[in-house]
Amino acid sequence: MEPIRTLRSRTVVLAVNDIDTDQIIPARFLTTTTREGLGRHLFADWRFGPDGAPRADFVLNQPQSSGSSILVAGNNFGCGSSREHAPWALTDFGLRAVVSTQIADIFRNNALKNGLLPVIVEPSTHRWLLEHPGAEVTIDLDTTSLTLPTGETARFPLEPFARYCLMNGVDELGFLLGREAEIAAYETLRAPA
Amino acid sequence: MSAPLTLFEKIWRSHEVLPESADTPAVLYVDLHLIHEVTSPQAFTVLRERGLPLRRPDRTFATMDHSTPTRTEQVFGGAPISVEAAAHQVRELERNCAAFGVELLGLGDARRGIVHIIGPELGLTQPGKTIVCGDSHTSTHGALGALAFGIGTTEVGHVFATQCLLQRKPRTLAVNVHGKLPAGVGAKDLVLAIIGRIGVSGGTGHVIEYRGETIRALEMDERMTVCNMSIEAGARAGMIAPDETTFRYLAGRPRAPQGGAWEAALEAWRQLPSDPGARFDREIDIDAATLEPMVTYGTNPGMVMAVGGTIPERTGDAVFAKSLAYMGFAPGERIQEHPVNVVFIGSCTNGRLSDLRTAASVLRGRKVASGVHMLVVPGSQQVKREAEAEGLDRIFIEAGAEWRESGCSMCLGMNGDLVPKGHYAVSTSNRNFEGRQGIGARTLLASPLTAAACAVRGRITDPRELL
Numbered sequence: 001m002e003p004i005r006t007l008r009s010r011t012v013v014l015a016v017n018d019i020d021t022d023q024i025i026p027a028r029f030l031t032t033t034t035r036e037g038l039g040r041h042l043f044a045d046w047r048f049g050p051d052g053a054p055r056a057d058f059v060l061n062q063p064q065s066s067g068s069s070i071l072v073a074g075n076n077f078g079c080g081s082s083r084e085h086a087p088w089a090l091t092d093f094g095l096r097a098v099v100s101t102q103i104a105d106i107f108r109n110n111a112l113k114n115g116l117l118p119v120i121v122e123p124s125t126h127r128w129l130l131e132h133p134g135a136e137v138t139i140d141l142d143t144t145s146l147t148l149p150t151g152e153t154a155r156f157p158l159e160p161f162a163r164y165c166l167m168n169g170v171d172e173l174g175f176l177l178g179r180e181a182e183i184a185a186y187e188t189l190r191a192p193a
Numbered sequence: 194m195s196a197p198l199t200l201f202e203k204i205w206r207s208h209e210v211l212p213e214s215a216d217t218p219a220v221l222y223v224d225l226h227l228i229h230e231v232t233s234p235q236a237f238t239v240l241r242e243r244g245l246p247l248r249r250p251d252r253t254f255a256t257m258d259h260s261t262p263t264r265t266e267q268v269f270g271g272a273p274i275s276v277e278a279a280a281h282q283v284r285e286l287e288r289n290c291a292a293f294g295v296e297l298l299g300l301g302d303a304r305r306g307i308v309h310i311i312g313p314e315l316g317l318t319q320p321g322k323t324i325v326c327g328d329s330h331t332s333t334h335g336a337l338g339a340l341a342f343g344i345g346t347t348e349v350g351h352v353f354a355t356q357c358l359l360q361r362k363p364r365t366l367a368v369n370v371h372g373k374l375p376a377g378v379g380a381k382d383l384v385l386a387i388i389g390r391i392g393v394s395g396g397t398g399h400v401i402e403y404r405g406e407t408i409r410a411l412e413m414d415e416r417m418t419v420c421n422m423s424i425e426a427g428a429r430a431g432m433i434a435p436d437e438t439t440f441r442y443l444a445g446r447p448r449a450p451q452g453g454a455w456e457a458a459l460e461a462w463r464q465l466p467s468d469p470g471a472r473f474d475r476e477i478d479i480d481a482a483t484l485e486p487m488v489t490y491g492t493n494p495g496m497v498m499a500v501g502g503t504i505p506e507r508t509g510d511a512v513f514a515k516s517l518a519y520m521g522f523a524p525g526e527r528i529q530e531h532p533v534n535v536v537f538i539g540s541c542t543n544g545r546l547s548d549l550r551t552a553a554s555v556l557r558g559r560k561v562a563s564g565v566h567m568l569v570v571p572g573s574q575q576v577k578r579e580a581e582a583e584g585l586d587r588i589f590i591e592a593g594a595e596w597r598e599s600g601c602s603m604c605l606g607m608n609g610d611l612v613p614k615g616h617y618a619v620s621t622s623n624r625n626f627e628g629r630q631g632i633g634a635r636t637l638l639a640s641p642l643t644a645a646a647c648a649v650r651g652r653i654t655d656p657r658e659l660l
Contacts, residue, residue: 018394018512079394182210
């Protein structure tokens, strides 16, 4: 995984609450056995019409969204199923951060493991972002803060170990494999049958 | 004397290989890892890429359910699986389980079924265990007093390689339910009412413990329905303290402890319930006696009301308006008597024997209304056999419903069991998200009793009219 320290991008705004993982990637695309190439199915039923043509009124199809890597979404982004295909589709599409007031637990865990930053901000910052689509913002992991073009800065919570992994481009599996002695001892002494 | 602990805290503590610190999450041991064909292939790929063994095949258990066919000839041979990519996933799981020594209940196995139905059914799910699966409805297993939650595929890989997960300790939410559920109101109505009350993100960051005399009075199938939908309130896990109902359910099941081990297990399980005075981070109270049969009207499970209710008005809420537009409903509208096109009985929420009995009790001697497609999909092959032994299949078939082999089926339509565009489906499943049951499908979540009543009348119906 590529280390991430700062991310600077214009935002794309999808002002919908409770965007579930069935919207992020519908179940009919989960029959894959790999994790690659899912960006083409991102928000499939919102992005494309019944004939497969892109819908001009959907924000990710509009020219100003091109190249943007920060998605600002309504409250409770990523609710629903545990499918990791959701962050795989978002990152394959080119997104590196999702900003909301609340992000669902399983999605947030999955995002962190795929270099997709779940950024939870206060309602006032969120409101500003919703009202200013395309604003150039900076997300900094050193200070765990998001800076608006106004110069205002908002701190966001980020689990320290996940932050360490993101900033150093390492994954959690290495850490767990390094706890082999403790795991073996637990199994010998304490684990139930 | 030590401080009183909750059920959750007792299980959490006994599974900490390493407790959490400021810098690192806890290393939590996993007793049982359930896998299926959709969220495991990429995790097996990681093992191969890194040259790692699967650490505890004996604690790993596989079945196939999400994308599998429900037509008999496609399950047992005679016809190819109609969704080619699903057939590939089935073969891939067979290959992976064989390569890594994982026990698999494959497509033709008499014990196969939806992973959250067969775990309890086989007695694999037990009080006090930590159970994970790459599926959000793993919360179901908490009904037996386990700590069970859904994980992503990267985490499936972590459990494969180390039998552990890195986890921050969640907060606890007690949902205290009091009073007797009225006639015609069941566990599904109860959990829909709870989600309506706390909202689809109300449980985020929390593990729910369902408590109170109403919960104690529920049978195991009903408790599983309640815990199953915890995730629809945002909570990764829902739990119910084990009691005599739990022990009666587990006794004699093939993978439950037997003989002397059973007595020892009972002794340990009796220590699990939350201690008197144990503190929860949050508590809410629900009066079951005031509840009515519930139905969803929107595109998330929190958009729910009594069947006879009126869709609320939320002036200026564009998202709410978009959701109602998708459903073809309007603020202030009553949906009782609205025509229905499809009725689905099944899923990990309501695919157990008691659910089928409830639906059959409505259909006995009646017909599915003309123009309504009713699909009944048992949660497991065992549920199917038990239902057939009671003659439930005849009741469904004679009423004009379809009776299928087990699987997730129309809950998410991966296997091609889909609701047509624009059609109204009353479904006993768990999610009414846009497109969940098919592109443009309009899902109304309800109990098996309500769904069966809607099938008979061809309209949204309060099931108490048919009792």
